[in-house]
Amino acid sequence: MSDGAAPPLAVVRPGEGGEGDLGSIGVAFKLWGEDTGGAVAIVEHPFPVGALVPPHLHTREDEYSIVTEGQIGFRSGDREVVLGAGGYITKPRGELHTMWNAGRVPARMIEVISPAGFEHFFRELAGVIAAGRPRPDDVAALAERYGLTFGQPDWLPGVIDRYHLAAAPGA
Numbered sequence: 001m002s003d004g005a006a007p008p009l010a011v012v013r014p015g016e017g018g019e020g021d022l023g024s025i026g027v028a029f030k031l032w033g034e035d036t037g038g039a040v041a042i043v044e045h046p047f048p049v050g051a052l053v054p055p056h057l058h059t060r061e062d063e064y065s066i067v068t069e070g071q072i073g074f075r076s077g078d079r080e081v082v083l084g085a086g087g088y089i090t091k092p093r094g095e096l097h098t099m100w101n102a103g104r105v106p107a108r109m110i111e112v113i114s115p116a117g118f119e120h121f122f123r124e125l126a127g128v129i130a131a132g133r134p135r136p137d138d139v140a141a142l143a144e145r146y147g148l149t150f151g152q153p154d155w156l157p158g159v160i161d162r163y164h165l166a167a168a169p170g171a
Contacts, residue, residue, distance in 0.1 A: 012031065017029045020126025020130070021130065022045075022122060022125055022129065023125075023129055024051045024052055024053055024166065025045050025046060025047050025048070025051050025053060027043050027045055027126060028045075029122070029123070030042045030043060030044060030110075033116025033117055033119065034116075036116060038117070039115060039116060040113060040114045040116055041112075041116035041118065041119035042110060042112055042113070043110075043113070043119055044109065044110050044111070045111055046106060046107075046108050047070065047100070047106065047109070048106055049101055049104060049105065050101060050164065050166045051100060051166065052099075052159075052160065052165040052166060053100065054098065055075075055096050055097065055151045055153055055156060056096070056098070056143075056149065056150050056151065057093075057094065057095065057096045057097070057148070057151065058091075058094070058118070058147065059147035059149070060115075060117065060118070060146070060147040061093055061114060061115055061117065062090065062091065062092050062113075063112065063113055063114075064089070064090055064111070064112040064114070065088070065091065065099070065110065065111050066087070066088050066109060066110040066112075067083045067084060067087045067088075067107065067108075068085055068108045068109060068110060069085055069106065069107055070084070070085070070105050070106055070107025071101070071102040071103035071107060072087075072099055072100065072102060072109055073099065073101075073102035073159070074091070074097065074098075074099050075097060075155070075159060076089075076095050076097035077097070080159075096151045100159065101163075101165075117146075121142065125139070125142060128142065
């Protein structure tokens with residue numbers, strides 16, 4: 001800042017931040033793009049036992065995940081790994097990926113989104129779900145606005161079977 005003033009300070013205490021239901025997992029909003037000059041957004045995702053995030057591809061942002069509780073499986077392209085608390089992973093834009101609860105207890109992860117902006121998709125989707133059963137066309141239009149596409153890779157049924165997951169919508 002040219003006047004020498006410190007930039008705004010964003011403070012989110014434990015348990016603070018809005019929350020929402022994304023269908024298979026939840027979301028807790030921690031830092032918005034408006035808090036970081038658009039550089040990053042940070043959310044947390046709780047994963048109930050059996051949860052599977054539908055395979056998807058981002059065209060505008062990269063994601064960085066940190067597992068904080070339980071075990072979460074990740075598949076990005078042809079690479080697959082299960083991480084416990086303290087594990088980190090990158091999920092580059094342009095690559096189909098998915099995540100799931102790979103254990104028998106609830107799991108949780110922190111998601112760093114760069115650049116920021118995609119946190120608004122989560123907010124809008126949570127609003128659509130809170131209003132009642134979302135229509136597939138509404139979800140597709142929302143995804144398109146945020147540069148998100150969904151896929152049905154041939155490896156998905158194997159992941160669902162190996163980890164005893166609830167099938168993702170459309171699987």
